[in-house]
Amino acid sequence: MIMLHQYELTIIGGGPAGMFAAFYASMRGADVLLVESTGELGGQPATQYPQKMIYDIAGIDGINGVDLTARLSAQMDHFHPKVRFDTRVDGIIPATDSNLDIDWIKVDADTPTSAANPHGYVLQTNHEPIATQTVLIATGGGAFAPRRLAVDYPTDWDGDRIIYTVRDLAALQGQDIAIAGGGDSAIDWALALVDQASSVHLIHRRQQFRGLESSVAQLQQSAVAIHTPFVINALDTTATGKLAIDLRPIHGDQHEQLVVDRLLVNYGFASDNKQLRRWDLSLEHNQVAVDRLYQTSRPGVFAIGDVVTYPGKVKLIANAFGEAPIAVDAALRTIHPDLRQPPHSAAVIGQ
Numbered sequence: 001m002i003m004l005h006q007y008e009l010t011i012i013g014g015g016p017a018g019m020f021a022a023f024y025a026s027m028r029g030a031d032v033l034l035v036e037s038t039g040e041l042g043g044q045p046a047t048q049y050p051q052k053m054i055y056d057i058a059g060i061d062g063i064n065g066v067d068l069t070a071r072l073s074a075q076m077d078h079f080h081p082k083v084r085f086d087t088r089v090d091g092i093i094p095a096t097d098s099n100l101d102i103d104w105i106k107v108d109a110d111t112p113t114s115a116a117n118p119h120g121y122v123l124q125t126n127h128e129p130i131a132t133q134t135v136l137i138a139t140g141g142g143a144f145a146p147r148r149l150a151v152d153y154p155t156d157w158d159g160d161r162i163i164y165t166v167r168d169l170a171a172l173q174g175q176d177i178a179i180a181g182g183g184d185s186a187i188d189w190a191l192a193l194v195d196q197a198s199s200v201h202l203i204h205r206r207q208q209f210r211g212l213e214s215s216v217a218q219l220q221q222s223a224v225a226i227h228t229p230f231v232i233n234a235l236d237t238t239a240t241g242k243l244a245i246d247l248r249p250i251h252g253d254q255h256e257q258l259v260v261d262r263l264l265v266n267y268g269f270a271s272d273n274k275q276l277r278r279w280d281l282s283l284e285h286n287q288v289a290v291d292r293l294y295q296t297s298r299p300g301v302f303a304i305g306d307v308v309t310y311p312g313k314v315k316l317i318a319n320a321f322g323e324a325p326i327a328v329d330a331a332l333r334t335i336h337p338d339l340r341q342p343p344h345s346a347a348v349i350g351q
């Protein structure tokens with residue numbers, strides 16, 4: 001028997017649409033969970049264009065992808081909605097159809113349930129399943145996953161010797177760190193770590209880096225040891241348990257050896273939208289068709305952001321922000337039909 005908490009609303013996807021929806025739903029007092037397939041929030045702005053400026057969000061005269069994500073996170077922090085990272089939703093199954101023997105924790109027998117789908121859904125994931133009364137799909141361009149090293153190594157090195165997402169900069173203090181990659185993210189990590197780590201090595205297969213010119217200039221004047229043009233050829237451990245990296249040159253045959261504590265891999269992200277076709281939704285040109293309340297063809301399942309289509313849909317962050325409150329309120333109204341208009345935010349958060 002699996003004991004699962006049943007959320008009122010589960011939001012799939014931690015891009016701008018999902019993050020703002022999580023803030024808004026928790027401001028409305030909903031028991032909400034945000035699920036993100038990668039180890040970080042932010043979606044396309046954070047992963048595809050961290051340094052590019054965005055000029056078309058109301059009230060902000062220019063902000064880059066990283067800073068927008070930081071502001072959305074700070075806004076969410078007013079209410080601390082639950083977030084589950086590294087969790088990819090694969091299936092949305094009516095709870096009654098699920099083969100799982102689930103005893104989800106209802107607060108009490110009077111807890112209201114969604115009239116449209118009284119038993120809710122079970123979300124199948126790459127980890128444990130999630131029980132939820134309603135679902136908000138905000139999966140944008142698809143589930144991002146970090147591009148992996150094309151070198152064999154034991155799987156239990158992931159998150160330990162080999163790191164794809166840095167969660168805790170302090171944990172890397174005083175260590176010897178290698179970073180693989182040539183874009184903004186790799187350079188940013190190298191510069192962030194150079195004063196804290198014992199040594200930082202940056203490995204890139206090209207002579208030139210792709211990052212912002214100012215960051216590249218800063219890198220060249222820093223104490224970061226640059227290894228270009230090299231690719232990682234093999235990984236091993238030393239007698240003392242350190243990570244031994246064999247670097248193969250792009251030209252010639254003069255290999256280099258590095259011995260470090262950890263290797264941070266920054267090869268970018270690949271997106272995968274295959275799940276959508278398995279979710280039994282009405283699709284148009286591979287986008288989820290929704291009505292004016294962002295309701296999909298399944299009861300209690302709503303969708304917003306880049307993943308949806310409706311007449312006049314434009315894939316902009318500003319639109320996703322407008323869609324979120326309407327969809328969240330419509331989802332919550334299936335559970336609480338008496339749900340009122342939202343109070344003004346100052347009344348909830350304070351002046």
Ligand SMILES: Cc1cc2nc3c(=O)[nH]c(=O)nc-3n(C[C@H](O)[C@H](O)[C@H](O)COP(=O)(O)OP(=O)(O)OC[C@H]3O[C@@H](n4cnc5c(N)ncnc54)[C@H](O)[C@@H]3O)c2cc1C
Pocket residue numbers: 012013014015016017018035036037038041042043044045048049052053054055056087088089090138139140141142143144145275304305306307315316317318320
């Ligand atoms: C280069 C570029 C420049 C752009 N410039 C602008 C601009 O200037 N202004 C503007 O308004 N818009 C711009 N956009 C578009 C904007 O980024 C998108 O409209 C916006 O990111 C959509 O947000 P979203 O939350 O719907 O989806 P996304 O940002 O795609 O986020 C979706 C999130 O869901 C996660 N996810 C997906 N599937 C699953 C799953 N099965 N389980 C768990 N998690 C999942 C993904 O990992 C991702 O984090 C630009 C886009 C690009 C590519």
